[in-house]
Amino acid sequence: MERYLLSGNEALARGAYEAGVKVCSAYPGTPSTEIFENLPQYRDALYCEWAPNEKVATEVAYGASIAGVRSLCAMKHVGVNVAADPIFTAAYNGVSGGFVIISADDPSMHSSQNEQDNRHYARAAKLPMVEPSDSQECLDFMRAAYEISERFDLPVLLRTTTRVSHSKGLVRFGEREERPVPAYARNTRKYISSPANAMMNHPKVEEALAALEAYGCTSPLNRMELNGTKIGVVTASIAYQYAKEAFPADASFLKLGLTNPLPMKLIREFAAKVDKLYVIEELDGFMEEQIKAAGIDCVGKDLTGKIYELNPQLLQERIFGRKPETVDVGVSAVSRPPALCPGCPHRGFFYTMSRHKDFVIAGDIGCYTLGGSAPLNALDSVVCMGGGFTVAMGMARAFELAGQTDKKVFGVMGDSTFFHSGMTGAAEIVYNHGNVIPVVLDNSITGMTGHQDNPGSGRTLQGDIAETLKIEDILAAYGYKNILIVDPQDLAAMEKAVQDALASTEPAAIIARRPCLLIKRIKHDIGKCEVDQDKCIGCKKCLSVGCPAVMVENKKAKIDPNQCVGCTVCAQVCPKSAIARKEN
Amino acid sequence: MKTTKSALLVGVGGQGAILTAKVLVSGLMKAGYDVKMSEVHGMSQRGGSVSTQVHWGEKVYSPVIGKGAADIVVAFEKMEAVRYADYLKPDGVAVINDYEMASSSIAAGLCQYPEGCLEAMENHFRCHVLKAGEIAQGLGSAKCMNIILFGSMVKALGMDDIDWESVIAETVPEKFRELNLSAYRAGRDAVSA
Numbered sequence: 005m006e007r008y009l010l011s012g013n014e015a016l017a018r019g020a021y022e023a024g025v026k027v028c029s030a031y032p033g034t035p036s037t038e039i040f041e042n043l044p045q046y047r048d049a050l051y052c053e054w055a056p057n058e059k060v061a062t063e064v065a066y067g068a069s070i071a072g073v074r075s076l077c078a079m080k081h082v083g084v085n086v087a088a089d090p091i092f093t094a095a096y097n098g099v100s101g102g103f104v105i106i107s108a109d110d111p112s113m114h115s116s117q118n119e120q121d122n123r124h125y126a127r128a129a130k131l132p133m134v135e136p137s138d139s140q141e142c143l144d145f146m147r148a149a150y151e152i153s154e155r156f157d158l159p160v161l162l163r164t165t166t167r168v169s170h171s172k173g174l175v176r177f178g179e180r181e182e183r184p185v186p187a188y189a190r191n192t193r194k195y196i197s198s199p200a201n202a203m204m205n206h207p208k209v210e211e212a213l214a215a216l217e218a219y220g221c222t223s224p225l226n227r228m229e230l231n232g233t234k235i236g237v238v239t240a241s242i243a244y245q246y247a248k249e250a251f252p253a254d255a256s257f258l259k260l261g262l263t264n265p266l267p268m269k270l271i272r273e274f275a276a277k278v279d280k281l282y283v284i285e286e287l288d289g290f291m292e293e294q295i296k297a298a299g300i301d302c303v304g305k306d307l308t309g310k311i312y313e314l315n316p317q318l319l320q321e322r323i324f325g326r327k328p329e330t331v332d333v334g335v336s337a338v339s340r341p342p343a344l345c346p347g348c349p350h351r352g353f354f355y356t357m358s359r360h361k362d363f364v365i366a367g368d369i370g371c372y373t374l375g376g377s378a379p380l381n382a383l384d385s386v387v388c389m390g391g392g393f394t395v396a397m398g399m400a401r402a403f404e405l406a407g408q409t410d411k412k413v414f415g416v417m418g419d420s421t422f423f424h425s426g427m428t429g430a431a432e433i434v435y436n437h438g439n440v441i442p443v444v445l446d447n448s449i450t451g452m453t454g455h456q457d458n459p460g461s462g463r464t465l466q467g468d469i470a471e472t473l474k475i476e477d478i479l480a481a482y483g484y485k486n487i488l489i490v491d492p493q494d495l496a497a498m499e500k501a502v503q504d505a506l507a508s509t510e511p512a513a514i515i516a517r518r519p520c521l522l523i524k525r526i527k528h529d530i531g532k533c534e535v536d537q538d539k540c541i542g543c544k545k546c547l548s549v550g551c552p553a554v555m556v557e558n559k560k561a562k563i564d565p566n567q568c569v570g571c572t573v574c575a576q577v578c579p580k581s582a583i584a585r586k587e588n
Numbered sequence: 589m590k591t592t593k594s595a596l597l598v599g600v601g602g603q604g605a606i607l608t609a610k611v612l613v614s615g616l617m618k619a620g621y622d623v624k625m626s627e628v629h630g631m632s633q634r635g636g637s638v639s640t641q642v643h644w645g646e647k648v649y650s651p652v653i654g655k656g657a658a659d660i661v662v663a664f665e666k667m668e669a670v671r672y673a674d675y676l677k678p679d680g681v682a683v684i685n686d687y688e689m690a691s692s693s694i695a696a697g698l699c700q701y702p703e704g705c706l707e708a709m710e711n712h713f714r715c716h717v718l719k720a721g722e723i724a725q726g727l728g729s730a731k732c733m734n735i736i737l738f739g740s741m742v743k744a745l746g747m748d749d750i751d752w753e754s755v756i757a758e759t760v761p762e763k764f765r766e767l768n769l770s771a772y773r774a775g776r777d778a779v780s781a
Contacts, residue, residue: 009613009623114628138624138651171651172625174617248649317654328656330674335708337671338699340600340691342636379696547696552635555695566730 019146033080236278390425592645599664739775
């Protein structure tokens, strides 16, 4: 039978298709994004969409489940924080069609603000949890998750990590299972989460979890690989793959796929077969603490640690003391941090902000987080999606109360983040008379995650033309009287917009609008900037815009023609007019 | 476990390391190997240092390797070779593109590009150094630099039992087929195995 090379995310999309899923909603976030990017290929069989945020996505998918069809939502680990409200109550109410919530965690924070371990959500919300360890299991466990969801009347949390989602392995496909949709019948007792109903629902959840623990002791999702009796390893997710390479060939394994509730009877049975029991898991001691609490002797986190990703060589070193043999070549690479792309529209905005020492700028999650990096250094804080406006609000109020009147406070976020959870912050500022200028960096796309459409981009995930929501209209409806729309690449106009906003006596907001230059639908091939070596005095002012294409060589500015896209931000800051764009 | 091999392809976001890894994986699959591959996405792509790993053998578990475990490192940029040198086995081999790309911190004048990257690697490992960018320009397109490095890699690994030319022909779009086949051959010729 043919096998295909699929990433975990591609296999999850395939698994959803095969499971007969009909309604899918998500907000993009690394490492989960490609699950939904791979769903439109099945659009004849299912509906998929980008929602404005993870809470919306979860509610849309849950609504479809209530209506009787199998449904899916997916998000990165921090997205589950946003979606937690409907998730916790969906667990009490239960499902009609199977309902799976994918949480893609990011140990080592390759592209995240924290490495929270979302397995704790499964326990806290009382959800069954499945954890695939490779691409084939991503497909198989997705199908199994829908069986569990419907059999136990609970939503299922399917948890991956970056290495499960973004690693590729060989996968065998199955057939799509077309499921009949039952006639809808109103069930208020089940789905109206009033206190009276919730009181009846909670005991049912506890009963279902007890039944699920018994199920987990016999389910093929949890399996023993018995070899020797000296060492036993309880493990799950990607840590299983690492442990298989790190432990000796005669170690026995209890490989868990259904990890909440833990099949404690099975674990006890396995522990009795081996002399020494290891629990190998990334991040927190989620399994180890429960196994120890059940009175089963084991070791784990004392050896493996709970910070960052593991790998086979790290496990060998930390468990068996075998340090890998490495060579020190005696030369060190300097850091190569990510940077705003050449021609990035955010550069002009952050350069403008960097010129003012009295500005306090609360940022947000997106490419523009890089505005806080050297040499721009134009951010004071970045907390979470949508936090830019509201963190700024709190800072501004604190400055007012402390009498620090010299501070000028800005809140900054992108267009997709504005639609995600920034709009409520924009309302907060007007409603509570905030002394804050909200700034939307509108590049017409969800940039950092790789160009997903959003309510402002005019397209849907399935490629259809959509209503383009106008940020200025939304701000105007909230009561902003002075909305300054500016091209951030025009530094003089950008500076004027900032000053006009600060001088405004009525609520003011700035929209810095220019499309991301990586958008394929838009042509950016205008020309490249060149340095007139006779005019350049080597002052390095052009380096202050932080463009990867601009450098200094032999004490003169130099622009890499392979990287430059001719945005002219560097030319606008040159005091000697030594940089000019050569038009194509 | 001893029968598995792993390759680490390192460079700067946007240099085409992922496509190169895909060609490698297609050939390995055709030859009947179990294969796993790991990529990076998101924030790390914005001009940052990137690495792609390919792990193959009769049976492969982990998609990623730790330090001291790579059989070959293919560096699309020479400072990246140094950055990942401690991932290479002491008897491993390095294919290095003699090409320098300043990082944003170097361009901003905050630090210097390190001297002697190539020499440091050559003093400690079996290395194949080539100017893939120049070879690519000579073939008419800078875009085929990654397939030149790919040609050097399979020659360095001695993996001649796989028909790489047909794998490349199947993987790249038709209009770039001849260019990439020439690139593959040029990459092989640039290495004395």
